[in-house]
Amino acid sequence: MDVKQRIGVVLLVFCALLVHPVVRAEEAVSITVGSKGFTESVILGEMLRHLARQTGIEAHHQRQLGGTRVLWNALLSGEIDAYPEYTGTLLQEILVNENLQTEIELKQALTRRGLRMTPPLGFNNTYAIGMKAELAERLNLRTISDLKNHPELVLGFSNEFMDRADGWPGLQQGYQLPQHNVRGLDHDLAYRGIESGTLHVTDLYATDAEIDYYKLLALEDDLNYFPVYNAVILYRADVEQRAPEVAAMFNRLAGRINAPTMSRMNAQVKLNGEPESAVAAGFLKQALNLDVDYQIQTAWERFWQHTGEHLVLVGISLTAAIIFAVPLGILAARREHLGPIVLGVAGILQTIPSLALFVFMIPLLGIGGPPAIMALFLYSLLPIIRNTYAGLKDIPPAIVESAQALGLPSRARLYIVELPLATRAILAGIKTSAVINVGTAALSALIGAGGYGQPILTGIRLDDIGLILQGAIPAAVLALLVQGLFELIERGLLPKGLRIQTSGIKGPSL
Amino acid sequence: MLILSQVSKRYGDVLALAPTDLQVPGGETLVLIGPSGCGKSTLLRLIAGLIQPGSGSITFEETRLSSENILQIRQQMGYVIQEGGLFPHLTVHDNVTVMARYLRRDVGWIDCRLNELAQLVRLPEEMMNRFPAELSGGQRQRVSLMRALMLDPDLLLLDEPLGALDPMIRFQLQKELKAIFAQLGKTVVMVTHDIAEAAFFGHTLVLMRDGRIVQTGPFKELAQTPAEPFVEEFITAQREPMAQLVEALKWT
Ligand SMILES: Nc1ncnc2c1ncn2[C@@H]1O[C@H](COP(=O)(O)OP(=O)(O)OP(=O)(O)O)[C@@H](O)[C@H]1O
Ligand SMILES: [Mg+2]
Numbered sequence: 021m022d023v024k025q026r027i028g029v030v031l032l033v034f035c036a037l038l039v040h041p042v043v044r045a046e047e048a049v050s051i052t053v054g055s056k057g058f059t060e061s062v063i064l065g066e067m068l069r070h071l072a073r074q075t076g077i078e079a080h081h082q083r084q085l086g087g088t089r090v091l092w093n094a095l096l097s098g099e100i101d102a103y104p105e106y107t108g109t110l111l112q113e114i115l116v117n118e119n120l121q122t123e124i125e126l127k128q129a130l131t132r133r134g135l136r137m138t139p140p141l142g143f144n145n146t147y148a149i150g151m152k153a154e155l156a157e158r159l160n161l162r163t164i165s166d167l168k169n170h171p172e173l174v175l176g177f178s179n180e181f182m183d184r185a186d187g188w189p190g191l192q193q194g195y196q197l198p199q200h201n202v203r204g205l206d207h208d209l210a211y212r213g214i215e216s217g218t219l220h221v222t223d224l225y226a227t228d229a230e231i232d233y234y235k236l237l238a239l240e241d242d243l244n245y246f247p248v249y250n251a252v253i254l255y256r257a258d259v260e261q262r263a264p265e266v267a268a269m270f271n272r273l274a275g276r277i278n279a280p281t282m283s284r285m286n287a288q289v290k291l292n293g294e295p296e297s298a299v300a301a302g303f304l305k306q307a308l309n310l311d312v313d314y315q316i317q318t319a320w321e322r323f324w325q326h327t328g329e330h331l332v333l334v335g336i337s338l339t340a341a342i343i344f345a346v347p348l349g350i351l352a353a354r355r356e357h358l359g360p361i362v363l364g365v366a367g368i369l370q371t372i373p374s375l376a377l378f379v380f381m382i383p384l385l386g387i388g389g390p391p392a393i394m395a396l397f398l399y400s401l402l403p404i405i406r407n408t409y410a411g412l413k414d415i416p417p418a419i420v421e422s423a424q425a426l427g428l429p430s431r432a433r434l435y436i437v438e439l440p441l442a443t444r445a446i447l448a449g450i451k452t453s454a455v456i457n458v459g460t461a462a463l464s465a466l467i468g469a470g471g472y473g474q475p476i477l478t479g480i481r482l483d484d485i486g487l488i489l490q491g492a493i494p495a496a497v498l499a500l501l502v503q504g505l506f507e508l509i510e511r512g513l514l515p516k517g518l519r520i521q522t523s524g525i526k527g528p529s530l
Numbered sequence: 531m532l533i534l535s536q537v538s539k540r541y542g543d544v545l546a547l548a549p550t551d552l553q554v555p556g557g558e559t560l561v562l563i564g565p566s567g568c569g570k571s572t573l574l575r576l577i578a579g580l581i582q583p584g585s586g587s588i589t590f591e592e593t594r595l596s597s598e599n600i601l602q603i604r605q606q607m608g609y610v611i612q613e614g615g616l617f618p619h620l621t622v623h624d625n626v627t628v629m630a631r632y633l634r635r636d637v638g639w640i641d642c643r644l645n646e647l648a649q650l651v652r653l654p655e656e657m658m659n660r661f662p663a664e665l666s667g668g669q670r671q672r673v674s675l676m677r678a679l680m681l682d683p684d685l686l687l688l689d690e691p692l693g694a695l696d697p698m699i700r701f702q703l704q705k706e707l708k709a710i711f712a713q714l715g716k717t718v719v720m721v722t723h724d725i726a727e728a729a730f731f732g733h734t735l736v737l738m739r740d741g742r743i744v745q746t747g748p749f750k751e752l753a754q755t756p757a758e759p760f761v762e763e764f765i766t767a768q769r770e771p772m773a774q775l776v777e778a779l780k781w782t
Contacts, residue, residue, distance in 0.1 A: 422615030425578050425687075426629045426677070427604030436628060440619045515619030517661035 049262050050078040054091050054100040054387075054468070057084040058207065059289050059296070059481055060145065060227060060282060064104035066300035068253065070312040071269040082387060084477055086375075086466035087180065088113065090382055094468075096133060099386045101256050102270060105137075106145060108249035112186040134257045136267070139274035140250035143227055143282045147181065147246045148238035149191070150224040152214060156237045163242040164195055167221065171198040176219040178207035186247065187223070194245045208483050227279055229287035251277070276307050290482055319490070322475070327494065329470035333389065333461045334502075337396035338454055345401045345453075346446060349408025350434065363409065366402040374399060374460050378467050392461070392469035399460055400453040407449025411442030440515050447513065451506040458499040462491065472498075531556050532577065532685060532717060537586035539572050546572040548742045549586060554734075556684075559711055559718040561732030563725060565764070569741040570721040571612055574687050577719065578609050590685065605629070608678030612689040612721075614670050616662040616677075623658040626676045633681075647676040650710060651703075668695040672703075686711075688720040692727070704730055725749075725768040737761055 051072040055065030065081050072079035082100060085091055092114055094100045110130075111120055120126050130137050149164050151173075156162070159170060167173065181187035182204035191197065199221075205213070211230050213219030224231060224238060226249075231238065253270045260267045285303060288294045301312040317325070345366075352362040372380070377398060381391030415438055423437045439446075465473030472491040479487030534552040538545070547569045554560045562570040575581045577588060579600040588595045590603060616625050623644065624631075630640050648655065651672040662670055675691060691707075692700050708731055711718050722728050728735050729749035737744045737752060745757040756762040 416613075418611050418613040418615040419617060421575075421580055422609070422611050422617070424580055425604060425607070425609035425611065425615075427601050427607075428629060428632060429601055432632055436632070437617055441617075517617075517619040517621070517663060520661050520663045 050080065051102070051259070051263060051266055052080045052082060052100045054082045054085050054094055054103040056088065056091060056103070057086060057466075057477065057481065058225075059229070059286050060225070061104050062481075063285050063289060063296045063300050064141075064251070064253075066296045067273070067304060068102055068104070068270060070297075070300055070304055070310075070314060071272070072263070072266045074310055074312065075263065075265040075269060077263050077266060082468040083474070084465070084481065085387060085468050086379065090379070090387065090467065093382060094387045095135065095254060095256065097386060098256065098258075099388070101259050102253055104141075104251060105254045106249040106251055107140070108146060108186075108247040112247050113184055116185065130254070131257070136255050136257050136260065138253040138255075138271050140252055141273050141277045142251075142275045143277055143279040144248055144250050145225045145227045145279075145282070146241075146249040147187070148224045148226050148241070149221060150231065150236040150238045151221045153235050153237040155220060156239070161239065163240040164191075164197075164245070165242050166239070167197055167199070168195065171200070173199055173201075173220040174218065175199050175202040175221045176205050176210050176213050177202065177223045178210060179204045180207075181223040191245060194243060206480060208480055212483070227282040227286055229283060229290040231283075233287070233291055251282075272308055277303075293482070293484070323490070323494070326470060326472050326474055326491065327498075329389075329464075329474075330458075330461055330472045330495070330498065333392055333396060333464055333469060333471055334454070334457050334498075337393045337461075338400055338450075338457050340393075340397045341400035341404060341453060341457075342450055344397075345404035345449075346408050348401070349405040349446070349449075350412065350439075352405065352409045353412035354430075354434075359409065362405060366405045369398050370402040374463055375466070378463055382467060387468040389464075389469045391467055392464035392471075396457050396461055396464070400457045403452040403456065404446070404449040407445045407452070408442065411445025411449075412438055414445070415441050441518070443514055444510065444518065447506060447510045451503060451510075454502045454506060455499050458495060458502055462495050531591060532719070533589045534573075534577070535586055535589075537573075537576055537583045537588060539569075539576060539581060540584050545741050547576070550743055552736065552743070552746075554717055554719060556717050557715045558733045559708075559716075559720060559731050560734045560736060561728040562719065562721045562736050562738060563723065563728045563764075564738035564744075566723075568738040570738060571689055572741075573738075574609070574689050574719060574721060577685075578604065578607060578687055605633075605681055606683050607685045607687060608681070608683040609687040610671075610674045610678045610689060610691045612693070614662075614667075614674045616670055616673060618662050621659050621661055622653075622665070622673050625662070625673060626680055628677075630680055643680060643682075644676075647679055650679070650706075651675055652706075668699055671695060675707075682714075684717060686716050686718045686720075688718065690721050690723065692722075707731075725765055737764060 053065050053068040053072070055061040062083055065083060069079045069081040082094075085094070088109060091100065091103045091105075095103060107123070107126065110126060115126070115129055118129055120129055127137060149167075151161070161167065161170070177188050182202075188202065203219075207223075210219060210222040211234055214222055214236070215234055224236065226238070230236065253273060255267060255270055281303070285299050288299045289296050295316050297314050297316055301314050304310040304312050348362050348366070352359040369377075374395070377395045378392060381395045385391035385394055419437065419441070420433070423433045428436065461471050462473035462476060464471050465477050472495040474491065475487050476491035479485065479489075479491065532554040534550060536549045536551060537547065538549040539547040550573070552573075562573060564570055572581070576583050577590075579595050591606075593599060593603065595603060617628070620628065626644060626647065627640050630643070644658070648658070653669065653672050653676065657665065657669065662673070665673065671691060671693070675688075678686060678688070692703055695703060704727060710716075718731075720731060722731075732749065734746060735749055735752055736746050739760055745752055745761050752761055753765055756765075
C-alpha cells in the first residue's frame with residue numbers, strides 16, 4: 021500500500037517539476053521570440069531579439085523550432101511572444117479552413133486569437149520551382165508547365181512542401197505534372213542532390229542564398245499557382261501591454277527588407293558562415309541606424325552550453341525513468357495480471373517514432389525542456405521495465421521457494437533476495453536506456469530544448485559538416501561515457517557472490 | 531503433530547497428489563519414498579504452504595494452515611529444498627542467519643547458534659564467509675541444513691537433503707542427522723529415493739506412486755507384508771545392485 025503512495029508522491033513531484041518552468045514568473049518582463057528551421061527565419065528571429073533588447077527588456081530566441089505548427093501553437097499558448105511568418109502560410113495553411121481573402125480579414129482572424137501582425141517586411145518569399153540553369157536550357161524549359169513534357173525528371177522537395185496542401189500535391193494537380201519519381205527530403209540536402217545530379221527539380225524559396233551560388237533557374241509560375249508569401253512578424257497582442265516599446269520596434273521593420281537584401285543576408289550566413297546574430301545586427305545598423313551590442317559565443321562557450329543542456333535533459337529524464345521503471349518492472353513481475361499491461365503500454369510507447377513523441381508533447385507541455393524531458397522519460401522506460409521484469413522472473417524457482425520457506429514476507433524477499441539477484445539485469449536495462457536517451461536527446465533541439473542537437477540542426481541548415489560533428493561527436497562520446505559509468509556502477513553494486521559465479525563460468529563479458 | 535486430511539493437488543491435467551490423509555506424531559521421523567514424479571516434493575511443498583491444496587486441510591500443532599498464519603508458522607518449520615536453494619549473493623554466514631537477522635534476534639545469540647550448527651554439521655569455521663559458488667555440493671547441502679535448523683524449528687521438511695553427497699560423507703551424515711533428530715526431538719518429514727536411507731531414518735515409511743500413497747508403515751512391514759506387488763518391486767529394485775555386488779565379490 022505505501023509503495024503505491026510513495027509512487028504517487030514521486031509522480032506528483034515529477035509532474036510539478038515538469039510544469040513548473042511553464043508557469044513562468046510574471047514579474048520580470050521578458051520577451052521570447054521563435055524562429056523556424058531555416059536560415060532566413062533564424063536571422064529574422066535574431067533581429068527581433070536585438071530589437072527587443074534595444075528597449076532594455078530581456079529577450080530570448082528559441083532558434084529553429086521544428087515546423088510551422090510548433091511555432092504557431094507556441095505563440096498561441098504564450099510560450100513565445102513573436103516569430104517571423106509568411107502571409108501565404110497563414111492563409112493557405114494555418115488558417116486555411118477560414119477561407120480568408122484579404123489582408124484585412126487575415127488581421128481580424130488574428131485579432132480574434134489575441135495576435136497581431138506587422139505590415140509586410142518588404143519581400144515576398146514565395147515558393148519557386150527551380151533546377152540547374154544549364155539543364156533547363158538543354159531541355160528548353162522555362163515555365164513550370166514545360167515540366168509536363170519531361171516525366172523522366174527526378175523531383176525532390178522539402179518535407180514540408182511534400183506534405184502541405186499548397187505544396188506538391190496542389191502543384192501536381194494544378195499543372196497536371198506526370199512525374200512519379202518524387203522524394204521528400206531536407207531542403208538543404210536537396211541542393212546537394214541538385215548539384216550532384218541525382219535530383220533535377222526542387223522547391224526553392226525566392227530569397228534562397230543558393231539560387232545564385234548553385235546557378236539555378238526558378239521556373240516561371242505561369243499559372244500563378246503559388247500564393248504570395250509576404251514576410252511579416254506575428255506577435256501576441258499582450259506584448260502591446262507588457263512591452264509596448266517592443267511592439268513598436270517590431271513594426272519598425274515594416275517595408276525595410278526587400279528580397280535582394282534578404283537574399284544577401286541569407287548568403288552571408290549560409291555561404292560566408294557569418295553568425296546570424298552579426299548579420300542581423302549589421303542590417304539593423306544600416307537600415308534603422310540602431311547600435312546593437314551583441315555577443316557571439318565562442319565555440320567553447322557553445323560547447324559547454326550544449327553539454328550543460330544535454331546533461332540536464334538526460335539526467336532528469338533518465339533519473340525519473342529509473343525511479344518509475346524499476347517499481348513498474350517489479351509490479352509487472354509480481355502481479356501476474358498487471359505484467360502484460362505494463363509491458364504492453366511501455367512497448368507501445370517505444371514504437372512511437374521518437375520525433376513524433378517529441379511533437380506529441382508540445383500541446384501538453386509546450387516547447388523547450390519540459391516536453392523534451394517528458395518524451396525522453398517515456399522513451400527510457402521500456403528497457404528498464406523489461407529488464408527488471410526479466411531479471412526478477414529469471415531467478416531460479418528454487419531460490420524464490422527457499423526465501424518463501426524461510427518465512428520472509430513478500431517485501432523482505434524482494435529486498436533481501438530478489439532485487440540483489442536481479443541487479444545485473446536491471447543495470448543492463450538502465451545502461452541501454454541511458455545510451456538510447458543520450459542519442460535521442462539530440463532531437464530535443466527541434467522543440468527548443470537545446471543540447472547537442474542544436475549544432476547538428478544548424479550544421480544541416482548551413483550545410484556545415486564541421487558544425488554537425490560538433491554535436492555528433494560529443495553526443496557519441498557522452499554515450500560511451502555513460503556506458504562506462506554504468507559499468508563502473510555495476511562493478512560496485514553487483515553482489516560479490518554473483519561475480520564469483522560468472523568468473524568461474526567465463527561467459528562473454530558485457 | 532502434523533495432520534493432513536484429504537489434501538490433494540492438481541496441476542492442469544496432472545493429479546500431482548490424490549486426496550491424501552497423513553499424520554506425523556511429534557518427535558517422529560516420517561520418510562517419503564517413491565519413484566521420481568510420484569508427488570513427494572509436492573506433498574512437502576503443501577506442508578510448507580508454498581502451494582495451496584486443491585482440497586483438504588493441513589493442521590500443524592492444532593493450527594490450521596492458512597494464508598494469514600503461514601509466515602508465522604514457517605518460522606517453526608525448517609525446509610531444505612531439493613536443489614539446496616542457497617542465495618548465491620549471500621555468504622554462508624548470511625544465508626544461514628538471514629531470517630534471524632530479519633527478525634532482529636540478538637546478535638550474540640545468532641553467533642552462538644551459528645557456531646553450534648556449524649559444529650553439528652561439521653562445517654569448518656573458515657567457510658562462513660564463503661559464497662555458495664565457492665562450496666562443494668555436499669558443503670552446500672550442509673549449509674542448507676544449518677539454515678533450516680537456525681531458528682530451532684519444531685518441524686523439519688527435508689527434500690533429499692543428502693542427495694548430492696558422496697557415499698562416505700553421506701553415511702557419516704546419516705548417522706549424525708539421526709542423532710540430531712533424536713537429540714533435538716524434532717518432527718521430521720524427509721524425502722529420499724534410497725530405500726536403505728529410508729529404513730535407516732524412518733519410524734514410518736510412506737511409499738508413494740503416481741500421486742497416491744501405496745503403503746504406510748515401518749520398513750519391516752513394507753518388506754514383509756507388501757500391500758501391492760509394486761511395493762515388493764520397489765524394494766527389490768533397490769536391493770538388486772547390492773545383490774549384484776555381493777555376487778561379484780563371490781566370483782573374485
Ligand atoms: N509447478 C508444476 N506445474 C505442473 N506440474 C507439476 C509442477 N510441479 C510438479 N508437477 C508435476 O507433479 C508431479 C509430482 O511432482 P513432484 O515434484 O512432487 O515429484 P517428486 O516425487 O518430488 O519427484 P522427484 O523424486 O523427481 O523429485 C510430477 O508429475 C510433476 O511433473
Ligand atoms: Mg522432488
